[in-house]
Amino acid sequence: MKKPSALLLSAGLACGAQKASAAPKRVQVYAHRGARAFAPENTLPAYRTGLRIGADWMDMDVVLTEDGQVLVGHDPVLNPALAREGGKYVAPDSVVVADHSLADLKRYDVGRLDKTSAYGKFFPDQLAVDGTRMPTLDEVARYVEDAAKGGVGYQIELKTDPSRPEVSADPAAFAKSVYAILKKDKLVDRAEIQAFDWRCLYALRKLDPKVKTAFLTSRDNEKGGVDDLWSSDPKVAGLWTGGKLLKDFGSLPKMVKALGGYAWEPEDAELTKESLDEARALGLKVVVWTWPEKSGSIFDAAMAAKLIDWGVDGIITDDPGRLDSMLAARGLPVPPRFDAPAP
Secondary structure (H helix, E strand, O other): OOOOOHHHHHHHHHHHHHHHHOOOOOOEEEEOOOOOOOOOOOOHHHHHHHHHHOOOEEEEEEEEOOOOOEEEOOOOEOOOOOOEEOOEEOOOOOOEHHHOOHHHHOOOEOOOOOOOOOOHHHOOOOOOOOOOOOOEHHHHHHHHHHHHOOOOEEEEEEOOOOOOHHHOOOHHHHHHHHHHHHHHOOOHHHEEEEEOOHHHHHHHHHHOOOOEEEEEEOHHHHOOOOOOOOOOOHHHHOOOOOOOOHHHOOOHHHHHHHOOOOEEEEEOOOOOHHHHHHHHHOOOEEEEEOOHHHHOOOOOHHHHHHHHHHOOOEEEEOOHHHHHHHHHHOOOOOOOOOOOOOO
């Protein structure tokens, strides 16, 4: 075979570079609370569902118990549409996680959603798995690792509420407990830690600057609520940011970057193409989320199509299977699936 000329080699390399640069955009799929459209949220059956459907990231919320255990669950006060004891759903505001030990909280069954509730009506297809208990973060990590062998990442949201400190964990103590598990289970490099209460993220970065902190924001930030970052009252504007004021940074992407963020995670309806481009220019990963209480449904295909076209880095969704299908239809990469065993 004749040796190719330098010119041909150069042309071939250039062609290869063009093909590489034209590779499909990777939109990462985040299985929200473990695919809660179909399985009890934030439980091992939900993570089994997310792994079998296919997602790049398993998303979970965590709260801190009275005895310092990191429990996977969305609510600092147990949700009366989710938690049952003796077959009866708990009363609103009756069980504050921070006031109970892990053993106490393991009494509650969270495997059957109350579909007559306003919350439950958003998830008509969720399968009941009676007898399901809230797992710890360590239990979820061990289950997912056994199934996926390092093939998925972890998105972990620290749930606190600065407007309700009486039911929330101390951010520094919470961060320390979460970080200890990340280190123990060797997840620091494969976890993105998110929070609306940015004090938790500051505390994590003090423990380890390598932790990938993801700063959550909402369109409610500019609606005059307690998390109104645009408020002229610094007590309001700085409530969820640990006293940091948006007006001192110029924009949310600039603020997140200046505060050490790895990612900016805006609500989908909040994101604009201009803010996406700004965040990208600053080197931030941009992952979007939504919630049916605001959007009206668990999956908005038109919104997802727009976000895919814009090329966001990731989409957090209650229905990862439908997002996978939209990516596949466009010839875009889809995440791997793992045949996770029944927990």
